[in-house]
Amino acid sequence: MFDALMQGFAVAFQLENLLFIFVGVLVGQVVGALPGLGPAAGMALLLPLTFGLEPVTAIMMLAGIMYGGQYGGTLTSVLINVPGEASGVMTAVDGHAMARQGRAGAALSIAAIGSFIAGLGAVMAVAVITPPLASFGLKFNAPEYFLLAALGIIATGSLGAAPIRSLMAGVLGLMIALIGVDPLTGTPRLNFGVQSLFQGIDFIPVAIGVFGIAEVLASLERNDKIAPIRTRLKDMWLTAEDWTTCRFAILRGGLIGLFVGIMPGAGASVASLLAYLTERRFSKNPEKFGQGAIDGVAAAEAANNSAAHGALIPMLSLGIPGSASSAVLLAALILHGIKPGPMLMSQEGALVWGLIASMVLGNIFLLVLNLPMAPLFAALLRIPYTYLAPGILVISLVGAYAATLSMATVWMCIAFGLLGWLMMKFDIPRAPLVLALVLAPLMETSLRQALLLSFGSPMSFVDRPISAVLLVAVLFALFMPFVRLWRRR
Amino acid sequence: MSRLRLIAAIPALFMLVVALGILLGTSGLRFWDGFTPGPRFFPGWLAGLGVVLALGLLVTQWRGTDAAEMELPTLRGVIVVGKTMAGLVALAMLAQPLGMVPALALFALFMLLGVLRAPLLPSLLTTAIIAGGIEAIFVRWLAVPLPAPALF
Numbered sequence: 172m173f174d175a176l177m178q179g180f181a182v183a184f185q186l187e188n189l190l191f192i193f194v195g196v197l198v199g200q201v202v203g204a205l206p207g208l209g210p211a212a213g214m215a216l217l218l219p220l221t222f223g224l225e226p227v228t229a230i231m232m233l234a235g236i237m238y239g240g241q242y243g244g245t246l247t248s249v250l251i252n253v254p255g256e257a258s259g260v261m262t263a264v265d266g267h268a269m270a271r272q273g274r275a276g277a278a279l280s281i282a283a284i285g286s287f288i289a290g291l292g293a294v295m296a297v298a299v300i301t302p303p304l305a306s307f308g309l310k311f312n313a314p315e316y317f318l319l320a321a322l323g324i325i326a327t328g329s330l331g332a333a334p335i336r337s338l339m340a341g342v343l344g345l346m347i348a349l350i351g352v353d354p355l356t357g358t359p360r361l362n363f364g365v366q367s368l369f370q371g372i373d374f375i376p377v378a379i380g381v382f383g384i385a386e387v388l389a390s391l392e393r394n395d396k397i398a399p400i401r402t403r404l405k406d407m408w409l410t411a412e413d414w415t416t417c418r419f420a421i422l423r424g425g426l427i428g429l430f431v432g433i434m435p436g437a438g439a440s441v442a443s444l445l446a447y448l449t450e451r452r453f454s455k456n457p458e459k460f461g462q463g464a465i466d467g468v469a470a471a472e473a474a475n476n477s478a479a480h481g482a483l484i485p486m487l488s489l490g491i492p493g494s495a496s497s498a499v500l501l502a503a504l505i506l507h508g509i510k511p512g513p514m515l516m517s518q519e520g521a522l523v524w525g526l527i528a529s530m531v532l533g534n535i536f537l538l539v540l541n542l543p544m545a546p547l548f549a550a551l552l553r554i555p556y557t558y559l560a561p562g563i564l565v566i567s568l569v570g571a572y573a574a575t576l577s578m579a580t581v582w583m584c585i586a587f588g589l590l591g592w593l594m595m596k597f598d599i600p601r602a603p604l605v606l607a608l609v610l611a612p613l614m615e616t617s618l619r620q621a622l623l624l625s626f627g628s629p630m631s632f633v634d635r636p637i638s639a640v641l642l643v644a645v646l647f648a649l650f651m652p653f654v655r656l657w658r659r660r
Numbered sequence: 661m662s663r664l665r666l667i668a669a670i671p672a673l674f675m676l677v678v679a680l681g682i683l684l685g686t687s688g689l690r691f692w693d694g695f696t697p698g699p700r701f702f703p704g705w706l707a708g709l710g711v712v713l714a715l716g717l718l719v720t721q722w723r724g725t726d727a728a729e730m731e732l733p734t735l736r737g738v739i740v741v742g743k744t745m746a747g748l749v750a751l752a753m754l755a756q757p758l759g760m761v762p763a764l765a766l767f768a769l770f771m772l773l774g775v776l777r778a779p780l781l782p783s784l785l786t787t788a789i790i791a792g793g794i795e796a797i798f799v800r801w802l803a804v805p806l807p808a809p810a811l812f
Contacts, residue, residue: 333728339713353699361685392737558786561771573804585748598728615702623696
């Protein structure tokens with residue numbers, strides 16, 4: 172394995188490959204920072220441009236966009252509270268709160284460092300333990316996936332003082348996801364004859380509307396004469412207390428992200444959520460979560476970057492993409508004449524190990540890019556909000572349009588912007604809605620598959636040991652907030 | 661006080677309406693298909709869950725144990741939000757006849773001068789930066805085919 176890895180580094184260090192790794196991570200950084208254009212969309216847009224490149228070079232560049240997008244998504248999450256992807260939602264919760272407290276630089280720094288450390292760890296895991304990890308991930312079946320998705324949604328109900336409202340938001344998100352077609356039978360469902368609803372409601376307009384546009388509406392409505400948030404240079408630097416607070420958060424987040432990332436379909440969004448909630452349990456200051464907890468940011472960012480790398484494990488070992496981004500990467504392999512699957516590592520060893528080595532270099536490039544440039548991005552907040560607000564609204568709508576090239580998405584974005592603003596007025600958390608929208612297809616498909624395989628018997632959720640453990644966790648997460656409320660009375 | 665209670669009940673009532681809409685909208689679909697859940701299975705359960713949560717919220721509000729803190733807007737706030745939403749709707753309507761970039765520029769100018777009452781010169785400069793930035797990044801660099809003016 173060591174020899175193979177060294178061979179991979181030899182491939183990655185070729186000048187052309189080094190250049191395209193850098194181009195990939197830089198493009199990923201920018202694309203991740205733009206609302207509406209996530210890594211998967213950025214990879215898909217640039218895919219045609221790779222046809223003139225060697226397959227290994229093309230894959231290295233596209234992979235760079237994939238994990239570079241995670242770093243870039245942090246910028247919008249922290250600076251303007253608009254997560255570029257679902258995996259940035261938890262970062263936005265505490266990262267933006269930190270920015271409002273004048274610690275945007277620190278949030279960006281810990282996000283970059285946490286992502287780097289976790290990313291490197293994930294790359295090593297991809298190299299060292301791919302086969303046994305992939306085998307364990309394959310033991311998950313429909314019941315486990317359903318319970319994992321349910322746990323993700325219910326667990327967000329523990330945010331805020333009113334669990335009922337959080338659960339309602341989650342259920343509303345699941346209801347929105349019903350629109351379109353039935354995932355198993357393809358039967359049109361809840362589209363009321365509207366052509367643009369046949370494909371369902373995408374995550375992008377919902378997230379941009381509910382978070383970005385709603386936040387702008389709320390800021391304009393309050394008219395607080397918001398002073399520009401000033402980020403002092405010294406705020407960039409992490410204090411000893413920050414390091415002490417975050418070191419285990421990064422470790423835990425990285426491990427959780429890796430574990431979740433290798434499970435096909437779970438993805439960076441579930442990883443960042445689970446890591447965030449886990450960190451809240453272990454944190455010495457859990458009351459700070461939601462108000463600017465740096466360890467929350469560290470855990471979420473470590474997890475989402477780790478998951479982004481971990482998603483490559485099933486893709487490289489079995490030909491099964493673990494995320495939308497790795498699905499685009501899989502398509503790129505096929506377009507370049509490479510056959511994915513279990514034989515990939517033996518037949519295209521130079522490509523696989525070159526890719527693994529390139530991820531080490533890519534993460535180093537991203538750390539170098541992000542740390543010195545953090546104050547440059549944080550300085551954007553010195554611009555008076557009056558002049559930022561129209562720009563944020565414009566970028567949000569253009570980003571929404573760019574996701575699907577349809578004006579219907581723009582209309583949806585506007586509608587969800589109004590909904591998000593109303594949710595803020597009625598003190599209903601928005602994060603559960605968006606997360607439920609992402610997890611809904613996995614949840615419904617898994618539930619129905621589980622019941623199909625068990626001929627309608629719900630015992631399949633109890634008979635299997637892993638699903639039994641998850642079921643206990645779901646019930647615990649569901650009833651604990653109500654027990655806590657009852658005890659308080 | 662009763663008006664405030666009615667306003668506070670809006671989220672629960674909205675959820676009830678949505679749940680009812682789902683039940684009605686999926687009335688032609690099967691809940692169970694042989695030995696497997698049908699297309700109405702998941703919506704049915706969600707609608708039921710929505711009704712339970714909505715009723716639960718109404719009960720907590722009636723008992724006064726709801727911990728939520730509503731933040732009702734002022735009249736001025738409602739006007740600003742209303743104008744912004746009107747601007748966004750106008751933008752979406754004008755994007756195709758005028759082209760996305762010109763429509764965005766008009767929207768930005770409307771926001772700065774009409775809604776936010778910013779000074780003229782900085783507003784013009786900001787509008788130029790926004791429009792130019794969108795053109796440069798999305799159209800020229802990322803080659804996103806934004807709607808072009810219908811006249812051309």
